[in-house]
Amino acid sequence: MAETTPDQEAPLLEVRDVAVHFGGVKAVDGISMKLWPGRIYGVLGPNGSGKSTLLGAMTRLTPMTRGAFVFEGQDYTKKHARTIQHMGIARTFQTVRLLEDRTVRDNILLGTDSLGRETRKEAAARVDEVMERLGIQEVERMRPDELSYGMQRRVEFARAIISRPRLLLLDEPTAGMNTSEREEISAIMRQLLEEGVTQFIVEHDVQMMVDTCDYLYAMNFGKLIAEGTPTDVVRDPAVQEAYLGKGAGKHA
Amino acid sequence: MSTWYAMNVVLVQTTLTTLLLALSIQVPLRFGVFSFAGVGAFGIGGYGSAIAMVHLGWSTWPAVAFGAVVAGLVVFLLGLVVQRLTGLYMGMATIAFTLIVSVLAVNGGDLTGGAMGLYGALGEISVLQILLVVLLVVALLHLTELGGMGRRVDAVRDDPELANALGVDVVRYRQFSFLVSGLIGGLAGAITTLLRSTITPAEVNFHLVILALTAIVVGGSRSWVGALIGAVIFVWLPTWIGFLAEWERVAYGVIVAVAAIYLPLGVLGVAKDLWHRFRTREERARVAALAKES
Numbered sequence: 001m002a003e004t005t006p007d008q009e010a011p012l013l014e015v016r017d018v019a020v021h022f023g024g025v026k027a028v029d030g031i032s033m034k035l036w037p038g039r040i041y042g043v044l045g046p047n048g049s050g051k052s053t054l055l056g057a058m059t060r061l062t063p064m065t066r067g068a069f070v071f072e073g074q075d076y077t078k079k080h081a082r083t084i085q086h087m088g089i090a091r092t093f094q095t096v097r098l099l100e101d102r103t104v105r106d107n108i109l110l111g112t113d114s115l116g117r118e119t120r121k122e123a124a125a126r127v128d129e130v131m132e133r134l135g136i137q138e139v140e141r142m143r144p145d146e147l148s149y150g151m152q153r154r155v156e157f158a159r160a161i162i163s164r165p166r167l168l169l170l171d172e173p174t175a176g177m178n179t180s181e182r183e184e185i186s187a188i189m190r191q192l193l194e195e196g197v198t199q200f201i202v203e204h205d206v207q208m209m210v211d212t213c214d215y216l217y218a219m220n221f222g223k224l225i226a227e228g229t230p231t232d233v234v235r236d237p238a239v240q241e242a243y244l245g246k247g248a249g250k251h252a
Numbered sequence: 253m254s255t256w257y258a259m260n261v262v263l264v265q266t267t268l269t270t271l272l273l274a275l276s277i278q279v280p281l282r283f284g285v286f287s288f289a290g291v292g293a294f295g296i297g298g299y300g301s302a303i304a305m306v307h308l309g310w311s312t313w314p315a316v317a318f319g320a321v322v323a324g325l326v327v328f329l330l331g332l333v334v335q336r337l338t339g340l341y342m343g344m345a346t347i348a349f350t351l352i353v354s355v356l357a358v359n360g361g362d363l364t365g366g367a368m369g370l371y372g373a374l375g376e377i378s379v380l381q382i383l384l385v386v387l388l389v390v391a392l393l394h395l396t397e398l399g400g401m402g403r404r405v406d407a408v409r410d411d412p413e414l415a416n417a418l419g420v421d422v423v424r425y426r427q428f429s430f431l432v433s434g435l436i437g438g439l440a441g442a443i444t445t446l447l448r449s450t451i452t453p454a455e456v457n458f459h460l461v462i463l464a465l466t467a468i469v470v471g472g473s474r475s476w477v478g479a480l481i482g483a484v485i486f487v488w489l490p491t492w493i494g495f496l497a498e499w500e501r502v503a504y505g506v507i508v509a510v511a512a513i514y515l516p517l518g519v520l521g522v523a524k525d526l527w528h529r530f531r532t533r534e535e536r537a538r539v540a541a542l543a544k545e546s
């Protein structure tokens with residue numbers, strides 16, 4: 001349903017032959033993608049295949065070896081990381097990164113503190129609703145270290161969506177959550193999609209990715225080894241071998 | 253009250269100037285910069301204001317402003333040079349800067365009075381005036397602790413990469429912290445000098461780094477309130493524990509060591525933590541109960 005579709009003029013994000021090498025380690029090695037608006041994209045790949053590094057490059061936190069990123073027609077490859085959020089791209093991190101001495105509410109508001117006055121006003125008005133949605137309203141005055149890991153991940157998620165990004169990058173958003181919590185987060189992602197938030201998700205939970213995503217990429221050794229509809233990608237022999245291990249395909 | 257005041261006016265003055273000095277070290281720390289340039293700024297502010305009075309014949313407050321502004325600019329420029337350094341290296345470079353200031357003072361000829369220092373810069377400064385200056389500084393710093401600004405500053409300190417990802421210009425914030433540190437340190441040096449009418453190179457020394465740092469460590473490093481607590485403790489401590497005679501220094505050392513080990517965020521940090529626990533006692537109990545259930 002969601003191959004490279006030409007009904008929009010331009011992709012929301014275009015990744016052009018991006019490579020990130022750390023000395024001899026080719027963490028990301030020539031990746032090209034086109035993310036069209038109004039979809040949820042997923043990335044599968046074994047540990048160390050370069051998924052987080054790709055997100056780091058996309059948000060310009062990680063220096064690139066080559067390649068380019070174009071968001072809404074604008075090449076932002078040479079821009080500083082701090083300008084990315086202003087363009088309308090928000091992200092979460094694989095490890096929880098919250099301010100320890102701040103309340104949950106403060107941590108979420110930090111997501112718009114550097115944006116325009118209107119956005120900040122809107123965030124202040126919306127923060128209760130966002131917390132409600134993620135089920136963290138009860139703990140709004142608590143500090144991250146007083147919360148479970150799953151709760152901390154929800155706060156991260158809230159901080160990323162409070163700015164109403166047009167592209168949301170999520171690095172293992174449901175790590176440390178149980179199945180029902182994962183389903184909850186997955187439902188929130190689908191809801192966000194309806195509100196116009198295109199998403200790009202890295203996750204290890206294949207079932208959840210198949211259920212949630214419109215289009216999947218599979219990576220190994222810094223390269224794309226497959227892409228397409230979730231069921232096609234999961235059945236792809238190269239993916240089964242690299243990621244799922246031989247014969248594991250029947251679980252997906 | 254008035255006899256108490258007459259007896260302790262020097263201690264009140266010293267508390268206020270020590271607070272300014274402590275703030276000049278605390279500001280960069282709040283932005284995650286391990287800089288002691290505030291002490292060098294103290295020297296520049298002191299010499300700058302004394303030179304303005306003695307050599308240029310300026311009156312008190314223009315001389316103070318001159319010293320503070322020169323110190324602010326010099327430390328800002330220093331910040332541009334050393335901004336890539338981190339942690340210990342930043343600390344070393346900024347202490348070296350302080351040493352350079354005192355070396356320049358020794359070798360400054362008539363301008364600085366050489367090793368003997370500069371005399372005859374007696375300003376007319378009332379305690380009320382110092383208090384007003386301190387209130388202004390504290391009010392402005394308070395704004396940097398509130399709301400979105402306070403959160404951004406915390407992010408710049410605790411996780412600069414995250415701050416960048418959230419759109420904060422970390423480099424600019426840190427440059428700004430050098431400027432503010434220089435201005436406040438310069439102010440402290442200028443006021444101290446014009447109160448005493450003299451400044452010597454020996455006064456711009458490592459002991460000021462220790463004084464400022466201990467005040468912040470014991471009081472609290474995250475807010476001007478902590479610097480105030482620290483300044484009060486260390487300026488008044490000798491009058492409280494004077495009966496210990498030669499053991500006074502030991503007591504001082506014990507207090508600093510205990511604070512550094514057991515109160516990482518100082519007296520203020522403990523108070524804030526207690527308040528937080530009290531305020532959130534209900535939701536924490538609920539969360540604990542939920543965790544037990546599951």
Ligand SMILES: Nc1ncnc2c1ncn2[C@@H]1O[C@H](COP(=O)(O)OP(=O)(O)OP(=O)(O)O)[C@@H](O)[C@H]1O
Nearest residue numbers: 022025027045046047048049050051052053054094
């Ligand atoms: N800063 C760095 N310096 C050197 N090597 C790095 C750096 N960051 C990542 N790598 C290496 O790059 C490769 C890709 O790492 P990356 O974190 O992107 O993998 P990943 O797909 O996100 O893995 P995981 O599923 O475990 O999160 C790994 O071999 C890793 O060791």
Ligand SMILES: [Mg+2]
Nearest residue numbers: 051052053094
């Ligand atoms: Mg990763």
